[in-house]
Amino acid sequence: MNGPLRARVAAGPLVPGVLPALLVVAVSCAAFALIPLVPALIAVALAVVGAVIPSSLAAWGAALMIGFGQLAHPPAVDDWRSYAALAVVHLIHVLGGLAMVVDPRGTMQARVLRRPLLRWLWIQLPAQAVLAAVLLLPRVPVNDGGGFAVAAALCLCAAAVVVVRLASPRR
Structure with missing residues (x-):
């Protein structure tokens, strides 16, 4: 029993723990194609700070700058x-969050x-559709506000049902 331990752990492919932080910086570099230069530089700088000090929440500052930078472009459904x-x-x-x-x-x-990225994908599918609908709404003539209010209320109820179902514990 005094010999060296020879235990092996089969954990599958391993990646460096710094990978999520580096991916935040890599993804935030997409800001250069999406928003004007100054907010993009600020977003990438915040992402680098967030990669070095994840508890600083600077990654969310980078996301905020990308969101604000998007306001520089006029909203269009085909953009x-x-x-x-x-x-x-x-x-x-x-x-x-992973970082x-x-x-x-x-x-x-x-x-x-895998799971966070799949969850991201499943949330992105309806979110992109909602964004397209929101960008399309200014082009739709609304003669009667009552019908529009009913449709909006039904969409809100459907969204509430989805949120409650997602938040309920699984059996």
């Missing part, structure tokens, strides 16, 4: 930058990224 900015801001949020809980000096299983 791809609005949809890309929504996806980038949400992805920074997901990766920033806060993963030790950057260690390693993590690559499959740790």
Whole structure:
């Protein structure tokens, strides 16, 4: 019993623990294609600060700058930058949360990224559709506000049902 221990752990593919923080910086670099230069520089600088000090919440500052920078463009349903900015801001949020809980000096299983990224994808699908609907609304003539209010109330009720179902504990 005095010999060396020869235990092996089969954990699957491992990636550096700093990967989520580095991905925040990489994703925030998309800001250069989406928003004007000055807010993009601020967003990337905040992402770098968030990568170095994840508890500073600077990654969310980067997401905020990308959101504010998007306001420089007129909203249009056929402009791809609005949809890309929504996806980038949400992805920074997901990766920033991972960067806060993963030790950057260690390693993590690559499959740790799978569930948050799948959740990001499943949230992005309806979010992109809602964004398209919101961008399309100013083009739709509304003669009777009552019918529009009923449709909006039904959409709100459907969203509430989805949120309650997602928040309820699984059996």
